[in-house]
Amino acid sequence: MIRWLLIAVLTVGITGTAVWGYQEHQEKNAILIQAENSYQRAFHDLTYQLNLLHDKIGTTLAMNSQKQLSPQLAEIWRLTSEAHNDVGQLPLALMPFNKTEEFLANIGEFSYRTAIRDLNKNPLKDDEVKLLEKLYEQSGSIKKQLRKVQYMVLNDNLRWMDVQLALATNEKSDNKIIDGFKTVEKNVEGYTEGDLGPTFTGASKDNHKYRNISGEDISEKQAKEKATDIFEVPKDAKVNITKSGKGADIPTYSVSYRSKGKNGYMDLSVQGGHPINVLVERNLKEPSISLYQSLEKAKSFLKKNKFDSMEPYQSSQYENIGVFGFLYVQDQVRIYPDSLQVKVALDNGDILGLSARNFLKNHQKRDIPEPSLSEEEAQEKVNPSVKIQESHLAIIENDLNEEVLCYEFLGTLGGSTYRIFINAEDGMEEKVEKLKEAEMNFATS
Amino acid sequence: MILIKRVSMIMIVALLAISITSSGDNESHAFSQRILQKGATGDDVIELQSRLQYIGFYEGNIDGVFGWGTYWALRNFQKDFGLTVDGLAGPTTKQKLISVTNYDKQYVKRKIAAGEDVNYYGGAPRDGQTNQGGTQQGNQGGGGKEAAQPTSVNVPTGYSQNDIKLMANAVHGEARGEPYVGKVAVAAVIINRVVSSTFPNSVSGVIFEPRAFTAVSDGQIWLTPDESAKKAVMDAMNGWDPSGNALYYFNPNTATSDWIWSRPQIKEIGKHIFCK
Numbered sequence: 279m280i281r282w283l284l285i286a287v288l289t290v291g292i293t294g295t296a297v298w299g300y301q302e303h304q305e306k307n308a309i310l311i312q313a314e315n316s317y318q319r320a321f322h323d324l325t326y327q328l329n330l331l332h333d334k335i336g337t338t339l340a341m342n343s344q345k346q347l348s349p350q351l352a353e354i355w356r357l358t359s360e361a362h363n364d365v366g367q368l369p370l371a372l373m374p375f376n377k378t379e380e381f382l383a384n385i386g387e388f389s390y391r392t393a394i395r396d397l398n399k400n401p402l403k404d405d406e407v408k409l410l411e412k413l414y415e416q417s418g419s420i421k422k423q424l425r426k427v428q429y430m431v432l433n434d435n436l437r438w439m440d441v442q443l444a445l446a447t448n449e450k451s452d453n454k455i456i457d458g459f460k461t462v463e464k465n466v467e468g469y470t471e472g473d474l475g476p477t478f479t480g481a482s483k484d485n486h487k488y489r490n491i492s493g494e495d496i497s498e499k500q501a502k503e504k505a506t507d508i509f510e511v512p513k514d515a516k517v518n519i520t521k522s523g524k525g526a527d528i529p530t531y532s533v534s535y536r537s538k539g540k541n542g543y544m545d546l547s548v549q550g551g552h553p554i555n556v557l558v559e560r561n562l563k564e565p566s567i568s569l570y571q572s573l574e575k576a577k578s579f580l581k582k583n584k585f586d587s588m589e590p591y592q593s594s595q596y597e598n599i600g601v602f603g604f605l606y607v608q609d610q611v612r613i614y615p616d617s618l619q620v621k622v623a624l625d626n627g628d629i630l631g632l633s634a635r636n637f638l639k640n641h642q643k644r645d646i647p648e649p650s651l652s653e654e655e656a657q658e659k660v661n662p663s664v665k666i667q668e669s670h671l672a673i674i675e676n677d678l679n680e681e682v683l684c685y686e687f688l689g690t691l692g693g694s695t696y697r698i699f700i701n702a703e704d705g706m707e708e709k710v711e712k713l714k715e716a717e718m719n720f721a722t723s
Numbered sequence: 724m725i726l727i728k729r730v731s732m733i734m735i736v737a738l739l740a741i742s743i744t745s746s747g748d749n750e751s752h753a754f755s756q757r758i759l760q761k762g763a764t765g766d767d768v769i770e771l772q773s774r775l776q777y778i779g780f781y782e783g784n785i786d787g788v789f790g791w792g793t794y795w796a797l798r799n800f801q802k803d804f805g806l807t808v809d810g811l812a813g814p815t816t817k818q819k820l821i822s823v824t825n826y827d828k829q830y831v832k833r834k835i836a837a838g839e840d841v842n843y844y845g846g847a848p849r850d851g852q853t854n855q856g857g858t859q860q861g862n863q864g865g866g867g868k869e870a871a872q873p874t875s876v877n878v879p880t881g882y883s884q885n886d887i888k889l890m891a892n893a894v895h896g897e898a899r900g901e902p903y904v905g906k907v908a909v910a911a912v913i914i915n916r917v918v919s920s921t922f923p924n925s926v927s928g929v930i931f932e933p934r935a936f937t938a939v940s941d942g943q944i945w946l947t948p949d950e951s952a953k954k955a956v957m958d959a960m961n962g963w964d965p966s967g968n969a970l971y972y973f974n975p976n977t978a979t980s981d982w983i984w985s986r987p988q989i990k991e992i993g994k995h996i997f998c999k
Contacts (some may be wrong), residue, residue, distance in 0.1 A: 383920030524985030568757030695791035716788035
């Protein structure tokens with residue numbers, strides 16, 4: 279009797295496990311298929327976009343009327359950004375595919391710049407046409423190779439999940455997709471960056487060197503002294519110092535300390551010992567000073583550390599800290615590229631941080647031209663429904679990463695505040711931004 | 724009709740008078756001592772906004788955050804009342820505001836506590852005011868003594884609270900146990916990638932790029948982030964980048980990719996090596 283009962287129980291148990299296991303298996307498969315599908319979609323999308331991109335660049339070469347060129351270039355820009363998105367969805371992150379991505383970015387950058395340019399006044403130059411021809415050729419060869427990979431994938435039923443696995447285990451396997459992408463990458467590498475010509479210099483905002491670093495190189499000992507000068511190191515703390523590696527934009531010392539309840543960190547340039555980053559972390563109590571008072575602390579901190587002519591342009595309270603943005607001001611012109619940030623504890627007014635990278639990178643002596651437009655003339659270029667509340671002269675970096683002198687208008691429309699930059703030379707509307715208002719706090723409501 | 728209007732006006736005035744006397748206790752020590760400037764948050768900002776709305780300068784939400792709307796309202800108030808136009812609520816400006824406006828703290832606080840939008844235009848009848856008897860006050864109980872909490876928060880330009888949450892999750896998954904600066908650096912790498920032309924252009928795009936972050940692949944991103952991860956994310960969003968403009972980082976003990984070693988290295992923070 280007991281035996282039968284046991285058998286019955288076991289049978290039920292085994293069947294149950296089998297059914298459960300089967301269901302799990304089904305579920306896992308469904309998810310795998312779904313993941314595989316989204317990879318496949320991104321991949322096929324990518325090849326499609328590149329086909330299209332190649333064709334579009336080709337037609338651009340054939341075009342002559344400026345009226346058609348601009349929209350076409352805008353279209354190319356859109357395609358590169360979509361192709362880029364597709365690359366981002368493929369599991370290629372730790373695989374050398376960055377040259378191809380860079381190539382896409384460069385085409386995008388070029389097409390965007392030329393698309394927004396007034397091609398009637400400023401038509402494509404000879405070297406730009408040559409560049410387009412080159413891009414046409416290169417995109418053609420990328421297209422061809424990707425098509426090859428695509429053919430393989432479809433023909434041999436290759437799965438992206440295998441790529442994912444192969445990359446995850448870092449096997450030196452002969453995954454055909456990986457090999458295919460490596461060939462594409464190698465091919466793009468052939469087009470050295472020099473090939474892209476002077477049009478691309480300064481394409482990235484951060485490309486140029488630090489301009490505002492001067493003085494003698496300092497030793498580790500001097501760096502330590504300098505750092506303890508800028509932040510107070512608790513007596514019981516041990517100070518660490520390391521030097522940056524080869525990849526750094528500029529050689530730096532990193533000085534840090536850890537003590538009970540307080541950590542400090544600072545990057546100083548080796549040349550001249552300029553503080554690039556300062557960060558102090560500790561537990562904060564309830565605010566006891568106002569944002570206004572802490573701004574005064576931030577100002578005197580900057581003065582003490584020889585950051586002169588800085589004016590606050592942004593202030594925000596985040597619970598118990600105040601964060602301030604400062605701009606360099608030359609002859610009452612606000613220089614937006616020369617910005618720095620200071621962070622102050624609102625419980626006792628200690629300086630908790632400084633971020634001076636932009637200032638050290640961009641600041642230089644500038645000859646600021648007299649504006650050719652008067653403020654009234656510039657104001658006429660602003661949308662008349664914006665009610666202007668405040669205005670300044672300012673230097674900003676425009677979409678082409680050139681520094682331009684502008685009139686800055688702060689105005690309101692509806693319930694929102696806008697910042698509008700009008701070029702002080704030619705009246706072009708360089709930038710319009712809607713300024714951020716506080717967000718509803720979802721945590722408390 | 725006119726008679727009805729007049730009667731209702733009288734009633735409103737009478738009610739206002741009651742409310743003023745009932746909250747008279749608050750009036751005497753109105754406003755805190757601190758000078759208010761743009762970006763400030765708190766109880767006194769609620770009062771500032773309420774008072775500015777009372778005389779029709781402020782049309783936005785009374786949320787306790789001194790934003791652009793409050794800033795323009797204050798400046799216009801200063802201009803119209805012949806004060807120095809500096810956008811700061813200092814002693815003189817506050818004095819002027821107190822003398823020309825009323826502030827019914829109980830009413831505003833109750834509305835905020837109830838999660839309702841607060842309208843506080845002078846002269847307009849306020850709902851709930853009609854039964855401003857002992858009962859309402861009684862229901863308030865101890866809550867009346869507490870300061871009203873702002874209903875909004877400042878968020879760094881270009882980001883949302885959800886971005887902060889998502890990034891804090893990623894930073895916690897990737898760098899918990901690392902020194903604080905190491906967390907800021909990881910957050911900065913995410914932001915550098917968003918800015919970089921070779922990576923997706925959004926925070927979510929960068930974080931969820933397949934195989935980009937191990938914490939995303941193995942699900943550690945869904946752990947609850949601690950306070951320091953959030954602080955680190957805020958620092959990175961506000962412009963701090965201890966990584967030295969890095970786009971990659973890896974843990975030399977666990978890195979499985981040979982390729983990552985070929986990247987030019989910038990520096991080491993904690994267990995991570997940051998590189999270009």
